[in-house]
Amino acid sequence: MKIKLLQNKHNNYYRINNNSIMMKKKFIATLAIASSSFVFGQVGINTNTPQSTLEVTSSSSPTSPEGMLVPRFTVAELAAKDAAYGAAQNGILVFISTGVGSTGKTSDIKNSGFYYYDNPTSKWKVAGNSSSSTFNVTTEKTASYTALATDDYIKLNINTAGQTLTLPTTGVTVGKIIMASNIGNMPVTILPQPRNASMPISKQLAKENSGSFIYLGNGLWDWASGF
Incomplete structure (x- = not known):
């Protein structure tokens, strides 16, 4: 009889412990949900009272650099991540x-x-006037030359027959103008x-002459002036 009584006491104590554990679990779960709600509310950096989803305020330290750094890439590094965007x-x-x-x-x-990434065109677009x-x-070029998309003025000094000036057809925006002087x-x-x-002369930049070309898109250039 004594043994059964001890066992009952042990079992009762065990059940009380179980209930206590369950209550603790419920409390922790409630706390986690409340914390999650706070995290997904407003975030303040250097402020306890953010006025938007994210607010960053400056500090009073004269030696602390202030601002926000976004991811920095070279063009080659960003191009390697094309599929990620x-x-x-x-x-x-x-x-x-x-x-x-x-x-x-x-x-x-x-x-x-x-x-910034512009998904409708699948292109990276300059943000405002931030680029230099x-x-x-x-x-000075004395023989055939293939122009770069970044060239604005091409200096030519052609004294040999059969030379060519090849204008770029990739990496060029519509309206780009390249000037050339021979x-x-x-x-x-x-x-x-x-x-x-339409005329033979319009296919060449004449000797001792200057002209400019405008990009029309789809690999097509035209004279803007000259010839």
Whole structure:
């Protein structure tokens, strides 16, 4: 009889312990849910009272750099991640440190600066006027030359027959203008042929002459002035 009584007491104690454990679990679960609600509410950095989803306020330290750093890439590094960006990343912001895009989603990147991903066009677009603006003048070319998408002014000194100036067809935005000046005594043939190339003279930049070309898209250039 005594043994049964001890066993009953032990069993009763065990059941009480079980109930206590269950209550603790419920309390922890409730706390976790409450914490999650707080995390997905508003976040403040350097402030206890954020006024938006995320608010970052400056500190009073004169030696502490202030600001926000977004992911930084070279064009090559970002191009290697082309497949990672789609509809879910529309509007995402990055900073380009160096490089010029030529193909794929980075083809519109021409300078360093802030760029955002535009999913409807599957391209990285410059954010405002953040990119630096440069005017690129080539060194003097004395033979056939393939222009770069970043060239703005091409200096030619062609004195040998049969030379060509090949204009870029990738990495170029519609409306891009490239100017060229030939101080040599021989003309240079323009490739691809300008849209307005009905006459032989309009297929070449004449000797001792200057002209400019405008990109129309789809690999097509035309004369903007000259010839």
